[in-house]
Amino acid sequence: MDVSREVxxxxxxxxxxxxxxxxxxxxxxxxKAEAAQSAAAAQSHxxxxxxxxxSTAQDSDGFFAIQSVAPGLLLSxxxxxxxxxxxxxxxxxxxEVVTVYGPAPQLWAWDWCDPKPRPRKVIxxxxxxxxxxxxNVNGHPxxxxxxxxxxxxxxxxxxxxxxxxxxxxxxxxxxxxxxxNVAGINGxxxxxxxxTLDPATGNGYYCPDIRNTTFESSNVMLHLGGKWTGATQSGxxxxxxxxxxxxxxxxxxxxxxxxxxxxxxxxxx
Numbered sequence: 581m582d583v584s585r586e587v588x589x590x591x592x593x594x595x596x597x598x599x600x601x602x603x604x605x606x607x608x609x610x611x612k613a614e615a616a617q618s619a620a621a622a623q624s625h626x627x628x629x630x631x632x633x634x635s636t637a638q639d640s641d642g643f644f645a646i647q648s649v650a651p652g653l654l655l656s657x658x659x660x661x662x663x664x665x666x667x668x669x670x671x672x673x674x675x676e677v678v679t680v681y682g683p684a685p686q687l688w689a690w691d692w693c694d695p696k697p698r699p700r701k702v703i704x705x706x707x708x709x710x711x712x713x714x715x716n717v718n719g720h721p722x723x724x725x726x727x728x729x730x731x732x733x734x735x736x737x738x739x740x741x742x743x744x745x746x747x748x749x750x751x752x753x754x755x756x757x758x759x760x761n762v763a764g765i766n767g768x769x770x771x772x773x774x775x776t777l778d779p780a781t782g783n784g785y786y787c788p789d790i791r792n793t794t795f796e797s798s799n800v801m802l803h804l805g806g807k808w809t810g811a812t813q814s815g816x817x818x819x820x821x822x823x824x825x826x827x828x829x830x831x832x833x834x835x836x837x838x839x840x841x842x843x844x845x846x847x848x849x
Contacts, residue, residue, distance in 0.1 A: 623774050626828040628836050629845055632670040632766030633818040641729035642803025643669035648722045648796040649705050653681050657785035663772040665797040669727050670767030670816055674737045674755035677725050689739055689753035692763040701753040713741050720794055734758050771795050771847040787831035791849050798844035812842030
């Protein structure tokens, strides 16, 4: 089923400015921590955002979101990583689409159906990416992506990015066939941090690096029963409880806001 054909109307609304403002399991975090090469240093890990909560969302065969990207954001401390936004659809979906900040901004396709889950495609979120795949949303660049079940018999999922230069969808990554998602069925769409603490302040080294950056996810939708439904209306999206301080982000002025009637969120200082 090619559900991506239904989405350009939402993209047109976004371009016209009428689209609106719109818990991770421990073992999953552990795999990410290894990817962050943090074994040599004691790191703090925290995440906040949408987490799946309803079993009917397991039947979804498509996911859509508009995700911010900050091409100039570099983290100053080696080994610190910010994943935000980072989204994996619920159900049997395979691919987590991760906006990554560390030594350089990147976009990852992390394949949870791979026998060894890891980033299977990595591209730079550089000026070329911004000019091709982003538009201005609430004052910052943002890209639109879909992840669709493209072969139900083999549980094969494909991630598409909307190309603003051509006005069409580009295939970004397709998971290997006949593999099982090992990350659970709930899914997530979150802001996540792995950071080393600055002994002088007790805060994460990443904290001053992100001071002027807004991380935003908006217009989140699931494709259920042949139609697109907002994340909240579908019953899928719940939000993490607690403040940034409560959750251990080690960044005193960091705050989270639920937006778009529950179909989006913002993280910023």
